[in-house]
Amino acid sequence: xxxxxxxxxxxxxxxxxxxxxxxxxxxxxxxxxxxxxxxxxxxxxxxxxxxxxxxxxxxxxxxxxxxxxxxxxxxxxxxxxxxxxxxxxxxxxxxxxxxxxxxxxxxxxxxxxxxxxxxxxxxxxxxxxxxxxxxxxxxxxxxxxxxxxxxxxxxxxxxxxxxxxxxxxxxxxxxxxxxxxxxxxxxxxxxxxxxxxxxxxxxxxxxxxxxxxxxxxxxxxxxxxxxxxxxxxxxxxxxxxxxxxxxxxxxxxxxxxxxxxxxxxxxxxxxxxxxxxxxxxxxxxxxxxxxxxxxxxxxxxxxxxxxxxxxxxxxxxxxxxxxxxxxxxxxxx
Numbered sequence: 001x002x003x004x005x006x007x008x009x010x011x012x013x014x015x016x017x018x019x020x021x022x023x024x025x026x027x028x029x030x031x032x033x034x035x036x037x038x039x040x041x042x043x044x045x046x047x048x049x050x051x052x053x054x055x056x057x058x059x060x061x062x063x064x065x066x067x068x069x070x071x072x073x074x075x076x077x078x079x080x081x082x083x084x085x086x087x088x089x090x091x092x093x094x095x096x097x098x099x100x101x102x103x104x105x106x107x108x109x110x111x112x113x114x115x116x117x118x119x120x121x122x123x124x125x126x127x128x129x130x131x132x133x134x135x136x137x138x139x140x141x142x143x144x145x146x147x148x149x150x151x152x153x154x155x156x157x158x159x160x161x162x163x164x165x166x167x168x169x170x171x172x173x174x175x176x177x178x179x180x181x182x183x184x185x186x187x188x189x190x191x192x193x194x195x196x197x198x199x200x201x202x203x204x205x206x207x208x209x210x211x212x213x214x215x216x217x218x219x220x221x222x223x224x225x226x227x228x229x230x231x232x233x234x235x236x237x238x239x240x241x242x243x244x245x246x247x248x249x250x251x252x253x254x255x256x257x258x259x260x261x262x263x264x265x266x267x268x269x270x271x272x273x274x275x276x277x278x279x280x281x282x283x284x285x286x287x288x289x290x291x292x293x294x295x296x297x298x299x300x301x302x303x304x305x306x307x308x309x310x311x312x313x314x315x316x317x318x319x320x321x322x323x324x325x326x327x328x329x330x331x332x333x
Contacts, residue, residue: 005327009119009126012112012134013174014200016209021178027333028316028323035070035319043330047103051077051309052085052118053129055236059273060137061130065127067322074104085114091225093119094241099322104329107131110237112308126329127321131236135167137151140174140320145313146227149268157182158262160255161218162192162297163246168231168272170197173212180208186221188249189214218253226265229270230297243309245290255298260307269298269308277303293305 001023003288005016012237034041037083053061061077068075085094091114098105099122107115108129119126128136146153146300158176160169164185170193176183185192192198205212215221221229230253233246260267276284276296287293304311326333 003327003330005324006329006331007125008328010136010324010328011115011119011126011128013136013139013171015236016178018178018180019050019081021140021143022143024140024323024327025147027236027317027327028140028144028245029147031070031322031326032316032319033039041070041326043326043333045072047071047073047075047329048101049075049104049106050098050323051075051106051129052100052108053077054085054107054114055130056080056108057108057330059127059314060108060118063127063317063321064127064325067318067325070208071326072324073103073325082138091117092121094118094306095125096122099123101240104325106329107220123326127324127328131190134174134236135168135171137271137317137321137324138168139171140324141313141316142172142229142270142272143175143179144316145270148312148316149309150266152183153179154187155182156226157224158229159184159186159225159261159263161186161228161230162230162250163187163233163235165191165193165288166215166231166235168229173197173201174204175214177208177210179202179207180210182211182213184213184215184221184225186215187253188216188278189248197288215290218259219262222259222263222267226262227268227270228255231272232274232276233297241285244291247287247293247296250297254296255302257299257301257305260302260305267307268306269302269318270309270313271298271303271310273314275303 104125112131112133135162164187168304277300
């Protein structure tokens with residue numbers, strides 16, 4: 001397939017066809033094999049990319065920085081205290097300044113309108129590292145991992161447990177709809193994805209052959225599931241006061257070994273990380289002291305089991321992000 005992403009921004013999967021998504025996944029496969037073999041692919045030599053992080057991250061930052069270095073690019077990291085974006089300087093002004101210095105801009109932060117504004121005014125490709133609404137680079141890594149485990153995405157049933165209206169629930173629904181997969185959002189009704197996005201994804205599904213379901217009963221949802229996926233119950237930036245409500249309402253949707261055993265025999269567990277599966281984090285200990293829980297959205301037994309692919313999934317962030325930057329910044333990567 002010819003590269004159709006050159007000079008485009010990567011803001012949400014809704015903007016791309018299945019063929020373009022597959023192109024990125026195959027490019028990521030190639031880069032991963034070349035890296036494993038020690039084959040250099042510095043095809044973006046001399047280019048520069050700005051990494052704006054209004055929300056901090058481990059995986060996203062490391063993935064972008066290593067990917068940029070492997071491609072021969074120089075990256076500049078701007079943390080929440082190092083940028084005046086939206087504070088002393090408008091997003092439009094920031095975009096125009098950075099667009100004159102860098103060949104690409106990554107943004108991780110708040111509303112989708114912020115990353116869209118960067119794309120509108122910078123004049124260079126912009127990459128969405130996470131917004132309140134979408135997390136497209138994570139979904140590429142998830143699809144890459146699913147293809148590695150099952151050899152295909154065709155016919156794969158993925159069940160998202162918990163807060164299905166967050167950016168991960170939204171993005172997984174979009175990705176599954178685009179790829180013709182079977183997506184199930186399993187949560188209380190109030191946590192189902194936004195109705196307008198569901199409607200848009202149903203239109204996509206009518207053409208791709210995808211199946212979209214919204215089920216409240218965990219046991220019903222995971223029947224014949226190939227992938228069980230979950231995320232933290234309180235997203236970054238949300239007020240900690242919501243923990244009590246989320247724990248009360250979402251505890252029945254925690255991924256346990258018993259739940260995994262009700263899925264298909266080849267089912268795997270996935271999580272975008274970080275995860276509260278033990279007491280080795282400050283928040284985990286605070287939740288234990290307040291509510292008596294030793295884990296939240298997934299048990300330690302599940303995430304450390306042979307069915308868990310969360311760490312290969314995390315490693316694939318770098319390969320798929322590399323594919324995105326290469327495709328958007330190089331005519332023939």
